[in-house]
Each structure stands twice: as structure tokens, then as C-alpha cells.
Amino acid sequence: MKTKTINYLHFINLMMTITMKLFKKILLSATMFGVMASGAAQAAGKIVIDGSTTVGPIAKAFADHFTKTTGVQVTVSESGSGNGAKSLINKTCDIATMSRPMKDNEIAAAKGKGVTPVEHVVALDGLSIVLHPSNRISGLSKVQIRGIYMGKYTNWNQLGGPNAGIVVIQRESNSGTADSFKELVMGKDNPISKRAETQSSNGAIKSRVSTTPGAIGYIGLGFVDHSVKAILVDGIEPDVKTVKNGTYPIHRPLFMYTNGQPAGAVKQFIDMAKTEDGKRIISETGFVNYY
Numbered sequence: 001m002k003t004k005t006i007n008y009l010h011f012i013n014l015m016m017t018i019t020m021k022l023f024k025k026i027l028l029s030a031t032m033f034g035v036m037a038s039g040a041a042q043a044a045g046k047i048v049i050d051g052s053t054t055v056g057p058i059a060k061a062f063a064d065h066f067t068k069t070t071g072v073q074v075t076v077s078e079s080g081s082g083n084g085a086k087s088l089i090n091k092t093c094d095i096a097t098m099s100r101p102m103k104d105n106e107i108a109a110a111k112g113k114g115v116t117p118v119e120h121v122v123a124l125d126g127l128s129i130v131l132h133p134s135n136r137i138s139g140l141s142k143v144q145i146r147g148i149y150m151g152k153y154t155n156w157n158q159l160g161g162p163n164a165g166i167v168v169i170q171r172e173s174n175s176g177t178a179d180s181f182k183e184l185v186m187g188k189d190n191p192i193s194k195r196a197e198t199q200s201s202n203g204a205i206k207s208r209v210s211t212t213p214g215a216i217g218y219i220g221l222g223f224v225d226h227s228v229k230a231i232l233v234d235g236i237e238p239d240v241k242t243v244k245n246g247t248y249p250i251h252r253p254l255f256m257y258t259n260g261q262p263a264g265a266v267k268q269f270i271d272m273a274k275t276e277d278g279k280r281i282i283s284e285t286g287f288v289n290y291y
Contacts, residue, residue: 051084081176139232151193222286
């Protein structure tokens, strides 16, 4: 009888041990699922970045350097500033790159999902007005640029240029660069002409302008090269000095956003903009250092 009692107690203890181990596994799985669901990619030794095509070159160059020096993997997507904000709101990225500030409705949507967007300025940009290199016009006023995009001017000869139709090129509605252009050049009450052609990135606009003699477009300073001509705006050339001191009329900050104050690898990544290596990278990509 005593032996049966001992065997029974041993059986009970064994079952309790198995149950506790199973419970721990379930708890661990639930915890890991929660981390994945929250979009905390950093927990897996990885940083996920999404957003602006303008900030993209900086983010990608930072990512290459960061992975080489820390071993932390960084993925960078360029779906546009608006989609970067959505990714942060939906907790599917650690950092949202944006070429404009988050909008009030985006901040409200974020807070509704328990996300607290924190803004970090990483660099400065001069939104450059670009023409085909063959166009003899070397500068325009903001008023003239606004007139072109509103459709008031349709031929370059109306502005002292060649007898050629003006091909107006803009960015898509999800673009932070488009928002910046509307705010800094167009103003609230001056809609862009429906004749304007839409392109999906800085690179796409540059490509279109470089192959279209009558074209005009706008791109980030870091995308300007010999294939297009960046013109003076109100008599000021877009360059490092005029963007830094604010005299170039279409200058803007470039942002990275996080959910709350960053920590760990994410903070280290964003703080690169303040380091000598980060400043060198920003300059090499053609943008302007903020710090």
C-alpha cells in the first residue's frame, strides 16, 4: 500500500512538472508573438525603416555603415513619407523617415493606436527646381514657379526661354516632397494644374526632366547631378551654404520618427547624424548637415 502511495505521488509530481514546462513554453510563445505583433523588429537584432525617398539615400548609407560597425541588420524601404507614417502608426517599422513633419491627423491616428511619435531632425535639404540642361533659363522667382505649376505659363518663351511647351512634373500625393513643395511654393489657395504629370520618386522626376527639353520638376538637393540643371530661386542658388543659413527660399528639414524616445540600437542609429561619420555620410549623399 505504501509503495502504491509513493508511485501515485511521483506520478502527480511528474505531471505537475510537465504542466509547468508546457505553461512556460506557451508563455514564451505568447511573449514572442506580442513582440512581433508590435513591430519591435529591433528585438530580433534588426532595425526596420520605412518612408521617404528623399531621406532614403541617407538612411541606406547610415544602414550600411551601422551594420558594418555594430552587426545590427537594418532594412530600408522607400514607400514615401505618408506610408512611413502609416508604418510607424501600425508598428511595422522602428523608424519612419519623412521629408515633412507628421500631420495632425497622423499624430492623432498614432495616439489612437498607442503610438507616441517623436520627431528627430537628421539633415537639411534644399528642394531644387530642375530643368533640362538645354533650357537657357537660369533662374525663376517663386511667383513664376507657382504660376507655371498653376498653368498660368504654358510656354517657356513667356518667361524669357525657348519657344517650347512647358512640361510640368510633380510628385504623387503620398510624397512628403510634394507636401513641402505645396507648402513652400504653392500656398494653400493655389492648386497645381491638372495638366501636371506625376512621378513616383525623386529619381523618376530627375530621369523625366533629363530626357525632356521642356520639363520642369522639383527634387531633393542630394539628387541633383549633371543630367539636370538646378536653377536659382529668387536669385539664390541651392547649395550647402544657402540651405544651412536659410537664405535659399525652398529649404526644409529631413526627419526620422520613432515610437517614443528611442533606446538601444535605434537611438544609436538616429544619433549617427550627430557623429563625425554620420556628418560625412550626409555630406557625401549631397544633403546638408543639421548638427
